[in-house]
Amino acid sequence: MTLVAGVDSSTQSCKVVIVDAATGATVRSGRAPHPAGTEVDPEAWWVALHTAITDAGGLDDVAAISVGGQQHGMVVLDHAGRVIRPALLWNDTRSAAAAEQLATEIPDIVDRTGSRPVASFTSTKLRWLRDAEPVNAENVAAVALPHDWLTWRLRGFGPENPRLDALTTDRSDASGTGYWNPTTGDYDLDVLGLALGHQAIVPRVLGPGDRAGLAGELIVGVGAGDNAGAALGLGAVAGDVVVSIGTSGTVFAVTESPTRDASGTVAGFADASGLFLPLVATLNAARVLDSIAGLLGVDHSGLGDLAREAEPGADGLVLKPYFEGERTPNLPDATATLFGMTLASSTRPNLARAAIEGLLCGLADGLDALRAQGVDARRILLIGGAAQNPAVAAIAAQVFAEPVVVPQPGEYVALGAAAQAAWALNGVRPTWLVPLAAEPAVDFRSVIREQYRHAGHSS
Numbered sequence: 001m002t003l004v005a006g007v008d009s010s011t012q013s014c015k016v017v018i019v020d021a022a023t024g025a026t027v028r029s030g031r032a033p034h035p036a037g038t039e040v041d042p043e044a045w046w047v048a049l050h051t052a053i054t055d056a057g058g059l060d061d062v063a064a065i066s067v068g069g070q071q072h073g074m075v076v077l078d079h080a081g082r083v084i085r086p087a088l089l090w091n092d093t094r095s096a097a098a099a100e101q102l103a104t105e106i107p108d109i110v111d112r113t114g115s116r117p118v119a120s121f122t123s124t125k126l127r128w129l130r131d132a133e134p135v136n137a138e139n140v141a142a143v144a145l146p147h148d149w150l151t152w153r154l155r156g157f158g159p160e161n162p163r164l165d166a167l168t169t170d171r172s173d174a175s176g177t178g179y180w181n182p183t184t185g186d187y188d189l190d191v192l193g194l195a196l197g198h199q200a201i202v203p204r205v206l207g208p209g210d211r212a213g214l215a216g217e218l219i220v221g222v223g224a225g226d227n228a229g230a231a232l233g234l235g236a237v238a239g240d241v242v243v244s245i246g247t248s249g250t251v252f253a254v255t256e257s258p259t260r261d262a263s264g265t266v267a268g269f270a271d272a273s274g275l276f277l278p279l280v281a282t283l284n285a286a287r288v289l290d291s292i293a294g295l296l297g298v299d300h301s302g303l304g305d306l307a308r309e310a311e312p313g314a315d316g317l318v319l320k321p322y323f324e325g326e327r328t329p330n331l332p333d334a335t336a337t338l339f340g341m342t343l344a345s346s347t348r349p350n351l352a353r354a355a356i357e358g359l360l361c362g363l364a365d366g367l368d369a370l371r372a373q374g375v376d377a378r379r380i381l382l383i384g385g386a387a388q389n390p391a392v393a394a395i396a397a398q399v400f401a402e403p404v405v406v407p408q409p410g411e412y413v414a415l416g417a418a419a420q421a422a423w424a425l426n427g428v429r430p431t432w433l434v435p436l437a438a439e440p441a442v443d444f445r446s447v448i449r450e451q452y453r454h455a456g457h458s459s
Contacts (some may be wrong), residue, residue: 003027004425005056005234006418008411009150010034010226011089011247014048016056017414021063021422024415024432030055038092042075042083042149049150059218062420066221067154068229068413069147071176074125079141081162081320085133087146090120091248091283093325095334098127098195102178103264105189113191114175114182116264118327120224122282123178126195133306134197142201143192145173147223152203153219155213168212169203171270172228172277180205182270183258208274209423221424226413227252227279233416234381234407235434241370241377241402243363245384245392248327251286251366252277259373265328265366266373272416273429276375280366282328284336285359286386288321292355296348306352312398312445314350316340318455319358328366339455356392360399361452367400379403383412388437397440399448405412406438 002021007014015031032051035044053059072090077083088095096119103109117124122145130137139408142164144152151166157163174180179191185205192445193199195294206212206222207329213220224232227242227250236242236254252269259268259278279350293303322334338354367377375413386392386404415432422430 003062004418004421005059005062006034006414006416006421007065007067007411008226008229008417009045009049009067009069009146010413011070011091014045014052015411015414016052017411017418018056018062019415019418021425021430024419024430028057029411030057031072034320037325038089039086040089041086042146045146045150046153050142062218063219064219064425065154065215066417066420066424067147067150067152067223068226069145069223069418071145071173071225071227072120072122073146074122074129075146075149076129076136076140077142077144077146077164078139079162081157081159081164084139086138088125092125093119093332093385095124095128095179097120098131099124102127102195105194108353109191110260110262110361112181112188113178114260114268115178116257116262117178118330119332120266121178121202123191123195130195130197133199134237137197140196140200142167143196144203145169145177147173147225148203151212151220151223153216156215162203163242167201167203168206170206170222170224170272172272173223173225174205176225176267177267182268182276189412208272209420209427209429211424219424221417221420224272224416224420228269228277229413229416231277232419233410233412235432236381236382239376239378240369241375241379241382242381242383244286247287249282249359249363250279250356251363251370252279253370253375253377255375261369261373264330265369272420278370280328280369282362282366283326284321284323284362286384288323288355288359289386291323292351296352300386300389303352303355304389306349307356307391309349310353313447314353314357315345316342316451317345317350317354319354320455321358323360337456340451353395356395357399357448359450359451360396363366364399364449377402382406390438393438393440397443398445400443404440404444405436408435408437
């Protein structure tokens with residue numbers, strides 16, 4: 001049996017899966033936590049990666065490895081290969097004003113980069129750095145993303161061997177920087193220079209299945225952004241829409257043609273297979289359920305049980321779940337609001353259902369935005385920890401008009417990275433079976449979406 005490893009270096013933790021390269025079956029796995037917060041010293045990711053590898057039994061019998069990682073984060077390096085300041089993560093919204101500045105200064109930026117800048121993009125964080133920390137900005141010699149930096153370190157580079165020109169990335173992660181064009185496959189260095197205030201080294205963009213290099217005798221694959229990694233791990237094809245409920249909520253699809261949404265709702269990303277990955281992201285996802293479950297004094301299972309006691313539409317109770325601002329819609333300073341409170345609707349079951357419905361309606365609005373860009377939606381693949389809650393899956397079948405399926409629980413970002421490792425090893429993209437955990441009956445209830453759309457508007 002030939003083994004390969006895949007890494008998911010996410011916001012909250014590092015997961016490593018070691019799988020059979022022929023079947024994708026997980027042989028063993030490991031994990032380690034990441035520090036909390038929206039800015040993190042990348043060295044913590046490096047330590048967590050080694051801890052997770054050890055927890056997974058090591059790599060002595062592994063032939064190849066690839067790293068999937070959280071998108072957009074800003075890792076800035078000086079000429080000696082040292083990290084200049086803690087990395088700003090995708091969910092750090094301090095660069096919201098910088099995003100608007102870049103969109104104003106570069107009116108054709110959507111055509112040039114596939115996406116309208118928002119606070120999560122690397123380009124906006126560089127502009128923030130230029131304005132808020134000019135000394136740090138002046139010292140930037142190279143800009144990398146989290147997965148780029150980890151891949152570079154795996155290959156033996158860093159302050160002890162500062163080959164900045166050895167930095168590599170892939171199409172999916174490059175397309176989330178805000179200064180790479182997914183249609184042409186080229187960096188737009190004018191945008192980079194305008195954002196940072198000067199030019200800097202950026203990682204070389206490798207193709208799907210390419211090798212980034214070696215870690216000793218271990219082949220290192222190209223890596224990917226987390227959502228593209230998940231699509232690869234799920235084997236998503238045209239007609240599939242992936243709805244992921246994690247720290248963030250994402251709705252994305254694999255398409256043969258790029259998208260350009262001038263409104264900024266849909267990000268025109270590339271995928272990890274050579275195609276494209278139009279994507280809508282929300283800041284508020286599983287933590288919405290955490291918050292309301294805590295308020296009601298129950299765990300997630302108890303929240304689901306309560307929600308199933310209420311009728312669809314929760315007697316008119318609607319939660320707009322913008323607890324930490326929001327990216328889609330672009331409302332970085334918004335707060336959550338509960339609408340439709342009456343003596344009849346203000347019950348624990350209705351609040352539980354309103355939380356789940358509000359979370360899912362925000363994601364369903366994201367699917368509508370994908371459709372407006374020409375995306376064909378035939379099936380919903382519901383993933384993330386919350387997707388395993390039977391109430392969430394059942395209510396999803398009422399919120400979405402398309403059939404909903406729930407794949408078996410799995411580390412799909414890490415599995416996508418493992419697929420890249422197998423691809424780099426063998427030269428052929430693997431085809432692995434993805435079993436389903438649930439397939440709730442289609443039960444679309446239009447009242448849920450209608451209430452959500454009109455909540456907060458006077459009649």
